[in-house]
Amino acid sequence: MYNFDVERPGTIADAAAAMGGDEAQALGGGQTLIPTLKQRLASPTTLVSLSGVAEMQGISKDGDTLRIGGATTHATVAADGSYPGLSALAAQIGDPAVRNRGTIGGSLANNDPAACYPAAALASGATIVTNTREIAADDYFQGMFDTALDEGEIITAVSFPIPQAANYQKFVQPASRFALVGVFVAKYADGVRVAVTGASNEGVFRWTEAEAALSANFSASALDGLTIPADNMITDLHGSATYRAHLVKVMTGRAVTAAS
Known part of the structure; x- marks a missing residue:
């Protein structure tokens, strides 16, 4: 770690003012930021703690x-x-x-x-x-x-x-508890939305083909003819791009079944 100042504003206005300083960084719970600071991946001169802002x-x-x-x-x-x-x-x-x-x-x-x-x-x-x-x-x-x-x-x-029905299915990476693949399915009156985390090099994304199929038939069987390309999926020591693409479909089906 290294030396930095800590501001503890009590209002949103005060927090915004504090964030206007040179190299200031907002601090929520610190579950991501503190490890980042320890690894010297970020070096703000001021941390603006938001934990005291009741609003x-x-x-x-x-x-x-x-x-x-x-x-x-x-x-x-x-x-x-x-x-x-x-x-x-x-x-x-x-x-x-x-x-x-x-x-x-x-x-x-x-x-x-x-x-x-x-x-x-x-x-x-x-x-x-x-x-x-x-x-x-x-x-x-x-x-x-x-x-x-x-x-x-x-x-x-x-x-x-708030949707009519929703469920989140998460294939957990045991060491970090982050999602190797996580899928959230939400059913609304005007259709179904499906979002995927943990899988893509582009971060969270919507699986629009699954949304269209599930909007017509909110059942895991609606996914039977669908595949998701592995081209832009993450490959690392925890799983290949092909494995993650497969998990996306599996987790989506489980989420739909659980939400039904």
Whole structure:
């Protein structure tokens, strides 16, 4: 580690002001950022802790929309239950220590290619709310570790339309508890959305062919004639691109069956 300053703002406005400083970095639960600092992959001069910003914590429901503050922990989302598929996803993240420190805003801001929340946000057609604007999930995720966030922009909340049915299936990489492949399926009145994490070199993505098939027939059998190309899938010591492509279809089928 190395020397840096820590700011602890109490409001979103104060946090945004603190982020305007040279080489400032937002700090949520620190589950990704702290290991990154230890490995000297980032070296901000100031960390802006968001844990004390009350406006960014908690969960509220308005009709069929669930709004989650950006500084809300995974454990809080897991315990809420207003959106069962999302709560079940949060309950699978890491271990109890990670779930009690990590935040939904931190996960989405980092956009790790194997993180769980990006799949939920993309499959749900969520809206990422920042201190300056609102961004549709379809526009927010822009590649591995890449998002539409501008320098110094802070995720203050995430708004989820609650679907008729949803499920997340995660093939766990045992050492990290990240998804080797994770698939979130969400069924709405106007169709089905399917988002995949952990598999692609481009990060989280929608499997549009499966969406079309499942919108016509919400059954695992609707996937029988589909294949997903392995061309852009991740190959590493945990699994080949072909293996991940196969898992995408398997996990999607399991998610549909569980949600039905």
